[in-house]
Amino acid sequence: MNKMKRPCWHDGLLAGIMTALPIGASLLVVTNLLVMTGMPFSGSYTASFVTAILGTLLMGRCHLAVAAAPGLALASWLVYVLVLARGVSWQMVLFMGAAASLVSMLLLAGGRRWPQVCQYAQELIPFCLRQALGGAVGLMLIALGLFEGRLLMGAPTGLLQLGSFSAPMAYFSFTGILVLLGLLAMKKRWAPAAAFLVTAVLAFIGGFWVLPDAPFLQPEGLDRTGLQLIFMTGWQTISPSCYIDLSLFLLLFLLLSGFGSLTALAPTAPKRKSLLLLSLVSFIGCLLGTVPVMAAPESAAGQAVGSRLPQRMAYWTAAGLALLLVAEPVMASLASFAAVMVPVLVGAGLVLLQRMEAVFQGDFAEQAAAGLLFLLLPLTQDIAAGLGASVVAYACLKHLSGRGEDVSRPLRVLAVFFALYFFFGFWSMI
Template identity: 55%
Template sequence: MQELLPGALTAISLSASLLLLPTLLSQAGADFMGVYTASMLMAIIGSLVLGRLGLPVAAAPGTALTAWLVTVIILAHGVSWQMVLFMGAAVSLVLTLIFAFLWQRGRLNRLEYLFPPCLREGLRGGLGLLLIFQGAYQGHLLLPSPTGLLQLGSLSDPVAYLSLTGLIAMLALMAVKNRLAVFGSVFVTGLLAFIGGFWVLPDAPFFLPEGLDKTGFQLIFMNGWENIRVCDYFNLTIFLLLYLVFTSWGSLTALAGTRLPKDGCMGKSLLALSGLSFVSCLIGSMPMTAAPESAAGQSIGGRTGRMAYFTAAFLLLLLFAEPTLKSMASFTAILAPALVGAGLTLLLGMQNVFGGGLADKVSAGLLFLLLPLTQNIAAGLGAACIAYTSLKILVGESCEVSRALRVLSVVFLLYFFFGFWSIA
């Protein structure tokens, strides 16, 4: 039962993302309850699948990808949400077929060793910083600045000072080596918010899941395809392929790392996530990825697939508690310590990435910089991959760069020049 609390904390941390998904897609015309139900169901199934593979990692539809697709593709270009789901389903199906082919040939697991240690460890640190920035931003400790990128929040804001209180409690518990430090800080923050009247439970805290009939298989009614240029179909396809592959690979590497079993678990996980992504788009949600919030559960002792099982069990309870989740998410200080604690766990578990040569240091530094700023694992990994390959060749150490990594660097260059930038 030592995985029970880690599973609960992971589910609570993940709940904010699972509420953000229907909020974003409802802006594009999708049914809120339908997307919420579909996203929760896919997170439950995805977590069970990864738990079956022995990983202490939850799976969920990607919020960063959803935000980009809604703001750039749907709202800016006038494309329907059904069309975006169709594109997501098509790319996920193609990716599943490619992974299945590589799996039969015994080549899929080579992805685990494609990148050098500096990039693998840099991913862990970059993802940790991403979670810390998310927690500080949700806790109003960091705010957009009119003169720069960010500025410190004001302690006159109840969200800010309760977030800071929770973080101080968490660090104090960490200092005395209490393994429940993150869970305790979330509990303290939630209790103080409830006592202060900032978090109020709704009169009807539960509801029966509904709305799948308004989102399931709606992609067959796609429209707005005429608003996308022919070349942009190719660009969007390349973007989605690279995003799904390397976001899933990067998240699994950062979250599972040395806990990946040596029986082809990486290949199995990637194949499972691509297949689940296809199903997710069919029923009205977004493609799946390994959830970074899993680090919150790992921070209080989650080490095996049972953590993912308990996460799925708690998500099943939360499926019926949408009003309660909404009230909790409306006061974001409650979840801020969980995200910051998850980020600290990844940073503390990272090995030294700045002890190698210039290529190692620069590529790891790019991951540290770009992941928090872009919240796009594929973009950060692509920039780091290009920098590592280029610098190794320039200093005469091309023998240390595999042929596959060189080819991938060229693909990432195409991704930046023709896929990412032209659509954005």
């Protein structure tokens, strides 16, 4: 009889490093987006990392190998739609995020029926979508890595085109992916870590990644972003009806995107408790000066290493994020040459794809809904949007095919919630 190998302390350490690195790069992008609103860089950077550290520690307390961090998709929507297009102040954005997070906490903690709904939430999502969600998130991470590494680019005559391998970014990204695939073929679970190191060393030797002279800085700036939402301005530019629409959109995003990411990364996680903690951390993050959080898809990078102790992985991830908090110059240098992170993102995506079981085995409605999920997640980088569109398509196609009895009443209610998510999201952009 084969004995199960006991987990070693370095399993959690390696998993934590592989999770913290891509999350750190994502948080740097979130910070740069918030700077476009007029928010101080140092305060936004510190608030984003402190929030991610707190959220990851709480996920570890739930024994989940999942990190929690401010969402890049939500940050992009808030910055481009609310601030740049409508002229809303960043203090107002933080206030709306805090209000939506608080309402989410009250619903999850105080409603009589919410505990039962969250307890059986996994059964509400059709089986075909639950099977496909992890693989779709994997495709989303792979697409993100290919775009960041300039291996895929927008085309003037079509949607996409391959990048030029004469460009250093594409060349080093492709080299890192080749190393990753070779090690995965050899069944080395540390393949993403090794591919990251090889790419980083080659980029450093080639002079494309340069270590800063002062790699560490003391965290600062929270005094300029913390609790600044009480000084919000720009609320006069939003009509009451539009304010309600935007707040409802944020609330639906927190609940639906949080549920979708947790289902993909930790299918057996206690949804109600996890969502409640995510809402709590989102509220604290908005008070500090960043956007609400979600279960970070980059957590799959750490899961790829194969840590057998989820709690240990989460704690090491939080420690890694704490180190990156004081290593802001190093993170800025890494982000300037994104090819270093490509093997980590692609490796995480491949792991999620390998976990996926057979998906396209049902009727047309199930196949179409799963296919729509695989299509939308890589294109939108938005779990809530992809999952919502798939649920609505599943319910509609089942009724149109004469098999409406397969759609339970709770699933119909969920489809209505997703439809509201799209409705208010659309009108908020007009």
